[in-house]
Amino acid sequence: MEILNNFFMGFGYLGHIQPIIAIVAGVILGIMVGAMPGLSPSMGVALLVPFTYNLQPHVALILLISIYIASEYGGSITAVTINTPGTPSAVVTAFDGYPLTKQGKAGTGLGVSLVASTIGGIIGTIILIFFSVPLARVAVRMHPAEYFALAIFGLTTVASLGGKNWAKAFLAAMLGLLINTIGIDPISGVKRFTFGTYRLFDGFALIPALIGLFALSEVFTRIEENKLEKGAQTKFDKEQWPSFMDYWKLKFAIIRSSIFGTLIGIFPGAGATIAAFLSYDIAKKLSKSPETFGKGNPEGVAAAEAANSSSVGGALVPLLALGIPGSASTAVLVGALMIHDLVPGPMLFVERPDIVYSLFAALMVANFVMLILGLMGAKLWIKVTVIPKKVLMPAILAISMIGSFAVNYSFFDVAACIGFGVSGWLLKKYGFPMAPIVLGMVLGKLAETNFRRAVIMGGYNVFFTRPASLILLILAVLSIGIPLYQTYKANKKEKNRI
Amino acid sequence: MKKALVIFLLLAIVSISAFAAGGAEKADGAEKFPTKPIKLVVYTGPGGAGDILSRKFTDIASKYTDATFVVENKAGAGGIVAMEYVATTKPDGYTLMYMTKSNVSKLVTTDSELDPMTFDWIAQMQIDPECVITNNKTGVVTWEQVVADAKAKGGDQLWLGPAAGGLDHVTAQMIWKAAGIEAKWVPFASGGKAKAALLGVQGITYTGNPGEIIGKPDFSVAAVCTAERLPQFPDVPTFKELGIEGLENEVMWRGFAVKAGTDDSIIAWYDDIFEKVTNDPEWIATYAPMGNMLVHKPRDEFNKIVQADYDAYKAAKQ
Numbered sequence: 184m185e186i187l188n189n190f191f192m193g194f195g196y197l198g199h200i201q202p203i204i205a206i207v208a209g210v211i212l213g214i215m216v217g218a219m220p221g222l223s224p225s226m227g228v229a230l231l232v233p234f235t236y237n238l239q240p241h242v243a244l245i246l247l248i249s250i251y252i253a254s255e256y257g258g259s260i261t262a263v264t265i266n267t268p269g270t271p272s273a274v275v276t277a278f279d280g281y282p283l284t285k286q287g288k289a290g291t292g293l294g295v296s297l298v299a300s301t302i303g304g305i306i307g308t309i310i311l312i313f314f315s316v317p318l319a320r321v322a323v324r325m326h327p328a329e330y331f332a333l334a335i336f337g338l339t340t341v342a343s344l345g346g347k348n349w350a351k352a353f354l355a356a357m358l359g360l361l362i363n364t365i366g367i368d369p370i371s372g373v374k375r376f377t378f379g380t381y382r383l384f385d386g387f388a389l390i391p392a393l394i395g396l397f398a399l400s401e402v403f404t405r406i407e408e409n410k411l412e413k414g415a416q417t418k419f420d421k422e423q424w425p426s427f428m429d430y431w432k433l434k435f436a437i438i439r440s441s442i443f444g445t446l447i448g449i450f451p452g453a454g455a456t457i458a459a460f461l462s463y464d465i466a467k468k469l470s471k472s473p474e475t476f477g478k479g480n481p482e483g484v485a486a487a488e489a490a491n492s493s494s495v496g497g498a499l500v501p502l503l504a505l506g507i508p509g510s511a512s513t514a515v516l517v518g519a520l521m522i523h524d525l526v527p528g529p530m531l532f533v534e535r536p537d538i539v540y541s542l543f544a545a546l547m548v549a550n551f552v553m554l555i556l557g558l559m560g561a562k563l564w565i566k567v568t569v570i571p572k573k574v575l576m577p578a579i580l581a582i583s584m585i586g587s588f589a590v591n592y593s594f595f596d597v598a599a600c601i602g603f604g605v606s607g608w609l610l611k612k613y614g615f616p617m618a619p620i621v622l623g624m625v626l627g628k629l630a631e632t633n634f635r636r637a638v639i640m641g642g643y644n645v646f647f648t649r650p651a652s653l654i655l656l657i658l659a660v661l662s663i664g665i666p667l668y669q670t671y672k673a674n675k676k677e678k679n680r681i
Numbered sequence: 682m683k684k685a686l687v688i689f690l691l692l693a694i695v696s697i698s699a700f701a702a703g704g705a706e707k708a709d710g711a712e713k714f715p716t717k718p719i720k721l722v723v724y725t726g727p728g729g730a731g732d733i734l735s736r737k738f739t740d741i742a743s744k745y746t747d748a749t750f751v752v753e754n755k756a757g758a759g760g761i762v763a764m765e766y767v768a769t770t771k772p773d774g775y776t777l778m779y780m781t782k783s784n785v786s787k788l789v790t791t792d793s794e795l796d797p798m799t800f801d802w803i804a805q806m807q808i809d810p811e812c813v814i815t816n817n818k819t820g821v822v823t824w825e826q827v828v829a830d831a832k833a834k835g836g837d838q839l840w841l842g843p844a845a846g847g848l849d850h851v852t853a854q855m856i857w858k859a860a861g862i863e864a865k866w867v868p869f870a871s872g873g874k875a876k877a878a879l880l881g882v883q884g885i886t887y888t889g890n891p892g893e894i895i896g897k898p899d900f901s902v903a904a905v906c907t908a909e910r911l912p913q914f915p916d917v918p919t920f921k922e923l924g925i926e927g928l929e930n931e932v933m934w935r936g937f938a939v940k941a942g943t944d945d946s947i948i949a950w951y952d953d954i955f956e957k958v959t960n961d962p963e964w965i966a967t968y969a970p971m972g973n974m975l976v977h978k979p980r981d982e983f984n985k986i987v988q989a990d991y992d993a994y995k996a997a998k999q
Contacts, residue, residue: 229754236740326883372844381758381793384759531896591757
């Protein structure tokens with residue numbers, strides 16, 4: 184068992200003071216980065232890269248990986264407490280996390296998101312350690328046709344996200360897809376809807392859109408309701424923290440979502456957000472009481488958080504096994520490795536096993552540190568829910584402006600964020616959900632570019648001749664068809680009764 | 682009336698202070714440049730290849746000068762965002778920009794109104810030859826095998842690489858023309874994703890630079906666009922050896938520019954730094970093994986190269 188020996192060697196390396204400081208500092212920074220709308224995990228890692236140039240390579244990587252893993256959890260804090268997802272993948276956490284807070288059960292939302300994140304992170308790491316080489320070989324064989332089919336399958340979650348409101352959810356997703364068509368065409372280089380300004384060459388950035396749609400639109404709605412003078416109504420006491428039995432009930436949802444999240448994370452270009460949406464959808468479909476999803480079911484929080492945290496381990500699979508980044512954050516890690524003259528890829532295991540295995544050990548330890556710091560911090564985060572709204576709302580407004588500016592140091596993004604905020608507020612007024620817009624924006628580019636790439640490579644038949652693509656497309660049809668048929672049947676029954 | 686007066690007074694104050702600032706700079710700017718930190722604008726995000734090169738440069742430059750360099754990442758629109766930003770700065774030498782040949786091609790492909798001579802291209806530092814990379818596991822590894830496979834597939838051979846219209850795509854088209862073969866270009870979001878697809882045997886070749894196969898035992902370089910074989914890759918033939926003419930100088934170059942109009946004395950200060958970095962053992966140890974030619978071509982020569990590249994891209998577009 185050479186792998187275990189190497190693993191213990193990796194743990195041995197953590198016995199020094201510097202790596203431990205790096206983990207603790209990384210986890211604290213990561214939680215803050217995640218919780219701050221506007222700082223996504225990849226930006227958090229990127230911001231810290233320059234600070235690591237003068238550190239030892241081990242310490243530098245341990246610090247960055249700790250930030251990465253903790254920020255995927257951190258996004259859930261604001262998603263649960265104030266319905267403002269701090270990271271794109273935490274959009275899904277808010278579906279059930281925020282309703283829990285509104286019912287005065289913020290503790291349940293926070294506790295479940297922390298525990299699910301930790302277990303997800305650990306399962307992702309275990310899969311990374313033991314199966315990275317064979318999994319990476321499968322990942323690079325994934326054809327553009329399969330990416331397209333996966334993106335379409337992801338889009339079908341709109342049908343169940345929307346519930347009775349599926350038509351409006353569908354329109355919102357279409358809006359997200361349309362927004363995605365702005366910018367330079369990724370395949371042919373033609374400018375689409377850029378109106379002559381280079382600011383639109385890359386289309387709208389996701390983060391300012393996310394902040395506008397969720398955080399700002401919420402602020403505008405509160406201003407309109409004019410209920411700012413009322414303090415928070417949420418009361419909280421010790422009772423609301425979940426017990427061991429509460430967590431035990433979620434074991435299948437967490438384990439299933441963790442494995443699923445890791446697998447999705449492996450495919451370069453898929454990532455945490457898609458993993459969270461799909462896991463949530465699967466949890467809902469397998470649940471005995473799917474109607475409680477979206478109304479504060481802890482299982483929904485668990486599925487989303489386990490999936491996005493476990494995708495970290497998945498995204499590291501192609502990075503370490505092949506030298507190819509699986510996510511935006513791991514792309515930044517490639518740069519961090521190269522500045523220390525380390526070339527990521529299979530040779531790293533041979534030439535510098537110390538680096539690889541201390542990284543594995545650090546991933547494990549970072550998850551436990553995150554659990555401890557998260558438990559201590561949760562008592563603090565929960566107080567966000569008792570901040571009077573007239574203090575909280577201006578604070579969210581200020582953070583939104585800073586967050587959208589921070590993405591590219593550009594006032595254009597701030598303006599875009601306000602634009603999305605106003606549109607989000609108007610759309611919400613008429614009952615359109617926000618999450619499908621984000622889903623459309625995340626999946627639109629993946630679907631479009633891979634569709635066109637697949638056609639260049641194998642013509643239009645390729646989607647049906649490749650088995651994996653065909654299966655995913657059939658699943659997509661079923662996943663949208665079955666809920667619609669059930670709604671139709673239910674409506675018919677109701678009519679008959681009348 | 683009152684309003685007009687206020688505006689007039691404001692304008693007067695602004696213009697006076699602008700003159701004052703300009704005068705002050707002239708007084709000490711030429712003498713003891715630099716007196717404040719120099720901003721190095723990088724058009725990729727942190728961790729990108731250009732970012733790493735720029736930070737390595739500032740690291741090594743700090744051995745030879747007390748000047749402080751601050752790297753600022755301005756990613757977006759393939760470099761146009763950063764170029765537009767630098768174009769608005771004052772030509773005082775305090776804003777340096779990392780540039781590559783793909784910035785020049787972007788100006789043309791995006792129909793940008795920016796003239797390349799908005800910038801003074803003060804130092805070309807690296808010349809990285811283009812090459813064709815293959816996967817050892819496909820059975821199509823050498824250039825002869827690539828040609829035979831292309832002919833067998835009759836135009837359906839797949840060449841993987843980054844975005845359409847970029848440097849690698851243009852090079853691939855020149856190779857097809859020169860070699861008399863036909864193939865299809867499959868553009869990916871980044872070079873890394875295209876390499877992943879080549880590892881997964883989704884295509885036959887990847888067009889890039891020789892350094893990209895380092896640490897990846899599955900990859901080979903089939904042929905390289907230089908006149909002579911590269912000392913770092915002695916087994917890799919040049920296209921010329923293979924009987925294909927006209928591909929001796931297809932390269933990616935990297936260098937630095939400032940806003941045009943910067944004082945000659947400031948550029949002389951930079952020349953000295955660039956010369957020292959070019960000869961620095963750490964710089965050589967980092968970039969020579971990748972197959973890069975490390976050079977220091979100063980402004981007159983570099984500006985001519987940029988103008989020629991720009992004109993060639995313009996001509997190719999029409």
